[in-house]
Amino acid sequence: xxxTFGGGCFWCTEAMFNKLKGVSKVASGYSGGEIDNPNYKQxxxxxxxxAEVIQITYNEDKISYQDLLQIHLTTHDPTTLNxxxxxxxxxxxSIILAHNQTQFKIALAVIEQxxxxxxxxxxxxxxxxxxxxxxxxxxxQYYDNSPNNGYCQVVIAPKIAKFKVQYKKKLI
Numbered sequence: 001x002x003x004t005f006g007g008g009c010f011w012c013t014e015a016m017f018n019k020l021k022g023v024s025k026v027a028s029g030y031s032g033g034e035i036d037n038p039n040y041k042q043x044x045x046x047x048x049x050x051a052e053v054i055q056i057t058y059n060e061d062k063i064s065y066q067d068l069l070q071i072h073l074t075t076h077d078p079t080t081l082n083x084x085x086x087x088x089x090x091x092x093x094s095i096i097l098a099h100n101q102t103q104f105k106i107a108l109a110v111i112e113q114x115x116x117x118x119x120x121x122x123x124x125x126x127x128x129x130x131x132x133x134x135x136x137x138x139x140x141q142y143y144d145n146s147p148n149n150g151y152c153q154v155v156i157a158p159k160i161a162k163f164k165v166q167y168k169k170k171l172i
Contacts, residue, residue, distance in 0.1 A: 001057070001058050001059070001060050001065070002055060002056065002057060002058075002099055003055070003056040003058060003065060003068050003069075003099070003103070004031055004053055004054070004055045004056070004096075004097040004099065004129055004132055005053060005054060005056070005068075005069075005072045005095065005096055005097070006031070006032070006051035006052055006053035006054070006092075006093060006094065006095040006096075006097075007072055007075065007076035007078070007084065007094050007095075008052070008076050008084025008085065008087055008092045008094075009052060009084065009087050009092065009155070010028035010029070010052040010053060010054055010135065010139065010142075011028070011139070011142040011143055011151070011152070011156060012075075012076075012084075012143075012155065012156050012159055013054045013072075013075070013076070014026045014027075014028050014054050014140075014141070014142065014143070015142070015143035015144070015156055015159075015160055016071075016075055016159065016160060016163045017054060017056055017068075017071070018141075018144075019160075019163070019164075019171050019172055020058075020063060020068075020071070020167070020170050020171065020172065021062055021063060021170055021171065021172055022058050022059045022060075022061075022062025022063030023056055023057070023058045023059075023063065024057050024058065024059065025056070025057040026054050026055070026056050026057075027054065027055045027132075027134050027135075027140065028052070028053075028054055028134075028135040028139045028140055028142070029052075029053055029054070029055060029132050029133050029134045029135045030043050030048070030050040030051070030052065030053065030132075030133045030135060031050060031051060031053045031055075031095075031097055031129070031130070031131065031132050031133065032049065032050055032051045032053070032095055032097060032125075032127060032130075033048040033049030033050030033051070034048060034049045034050075035048050035049075035050075036133075037133055038050050038133060039136065040135060040136055040139060043091050044089075044091060046089040046090055046091055048091075049090070050091060050133075051090070051091055051092070051093050051095045052091050052092060052135075053095065053097065053132070055132045055134075056068060063170065065103060065106055066106055066110055067170070069096065069106065069107055069110040069111075070110060070114065071167060071170075072096070073110065073111065073114045073122070073124065074114075074117075074166070075159065075163055076094060077094075078094045078111075078114070078118070078122045078123065078124040079118050079120035079121060079122055079123060080094075080123070081093070081123045085155065093125060094122075094123060094124040094125065095124065095125040095126075095127065096124060096125070096126045096127075097127055097128070097129040097130075097132075098126060098127070098128055098129055099129045104126060104128065107126045108126055111124060111126070143156050143160070
């Protein structure tokens, strides 16, 4: 099964989701925009309409789509429009790209349930999946390949530490 989400920088989201039981692959990429085959520089310009996303390949017998959504909504701030921390722009928006109507309905239900945990409205977009453009090779497994990078140390490492505590039972 496939799930496609955006919740800010794909380096952060990829680093967390590939540590989950039942997840066999996580790829960083771009989706939700207007141009074909965008590159990182184009997406970062904020002019393509694409969001930085991850595409998750998972085994639904080991982890459910609902679980993935709940984790998605708690590992970034789904109440900030076009921003996650210091990362600003529509490319960092909170988005769920549903691969079918079942995923679409589950996403809306999970967002409705999650709203009780936030004082501000959840602004996560739920849209039909169209196409996923895999990001350049240097963006794949970025945290694992560059753990000493400043962004990884200051931004990603604390998120992963919190994630490991919060989802300890779901980790590989």
